[in-house]
Amino acid sequence: MIKRKSEPYLYLIPALTIVILFVYYPFVKTIISSFFKVDIYGNLKEFVAFNNYLKLFSNQNFYRAFSQTLLHTLMYVPISIFIGLGLAFVSNQKSHFSRVYETLFTLSMAISVSIACQIFRMIYNPSYGLLAKTFGINIAWLTNKQYALFAVTFILIWIQIGFNYIYLSASLKNIPEDIIESANIDGAGFFRKLFHIYIPMISSSLFYLIVTSIITGLTMITPVLILTEGGPQRSTQTMIYNMYVYAYNNSNYAMAYTYGVVVFFLVAIIVAINFSFERKSVFYR
């Protein structure tokens, strides 16, 4: 190790400049702006304390977006992790095809949300979409307010599966063989092994996936923007989508900032709860 005073800082300057300018500065600015009135050019006007928050919390629509975002996250996180884990177990059995499985299962990772939306727009079409043709169900998935949110969530689950699969299968492969062999000799059944060996051994990966997908789940917007625009009858509005509408359609920047802060703290609280569970139940090798 060398000690020279200024040199290491020079190497850090590029990264620090970007992070300060585009992560920490906007973060602080968002929080500060949420306490002000903001004009349509984005300039801060007068200090209004918690008025923006009171306005937001007295808005019926906020609660609707809030509960829809939570519902989306509650479906998205467990289902995508459960399926990813299932696929990881399937391909963990070594066979000639496991390379093929791996490529097939992970390919959805290469596909962007916006392209997946185009593909699913066609699949969901009530008269000639793949779902309608194969199963003969003529449901207008995206324009029926009962199904639209599920349809949107499903697209994101489909994309996330590949990512979850690859993480979990990599960590399943890291489990030392002798542990599993000795469990087999002791005559442990599959579920016994699942809960006492596999899950504890991959718990750090599971935890990582849960935290990152909670964050993406709570900040979901792209498919809503592309496919439904919050509709039908607001049934697919999410919090970030509403923030976007406040900023870009209504030029109500103060509310957009306030929404941003609320979403950030919601994410932070839920992630913090997760971390408190981590101490008890995540096992690091």
Added chain:
Amino acid sequence: MTTQEITDINTFILPKSFRNWSNFKEVFAMTDMNRLFINSMIVAVVGTVGRIITSTLAAFAFAFFDFKGKKFWFSFLMGSMMVPGDVLIFSNYVTVSRLGMMGSYLGIIIVYLVFANYIFMLRQHMMSLPRELFEAAKIDGCSNFRFFLTTVIPLSGSILVSVFLSSFVGLWNIYLWPLLVTNTNEMRTIQVGISMLSSAEQLSWGPIMAATLIALLPTVIIFTISQKFIVKGLTAGAVKG
């Protein structure tokens, strides 16, 4: 497939007629597909190179130097992962427009120039390089930066490939930010262009699906060929816990 065939209830997956390339020709005639493709290419390649520059330099500082506040600056950079980017889009939008970067490649790329995960991965890798190399270079009178360029970078080849590929796929696929900062048709990326294509009034599925396929091709090809590298890039750091 013709549009009539796609919308026909009786056609299943395989079409009766392949219209050869006519759907593709139509896409190229209707939109400036070349331009969209090139725009996305520029964003993905330049953005990735920029990310590699910022993260290798930062990782080098953390791995080979001892300096005041090292721990603090490291957690400072890592902490940027904890702030969800979508919450910040609006503030960043104002910043980028004040900097006069609206509708330019730089405006799209600049917010993506640091990805803390890559700094973490590269630092882990550089810490595993033998320290004797560094001492030997010192004795030979090699400057630190030269040591970085001639020894550290070449020795990080395989991890840089993983970083490059996974970052390329990631940047190729971004949607929301380029949608906000590009306001002319010439500057849109392919992801944005395609979703605009389908919200246009004349909705014909053939050309849209052809365009979708074109947009998918680079990432799917990269993924199929170099899946091992990408997976390494994505899972390094996290799997070890």
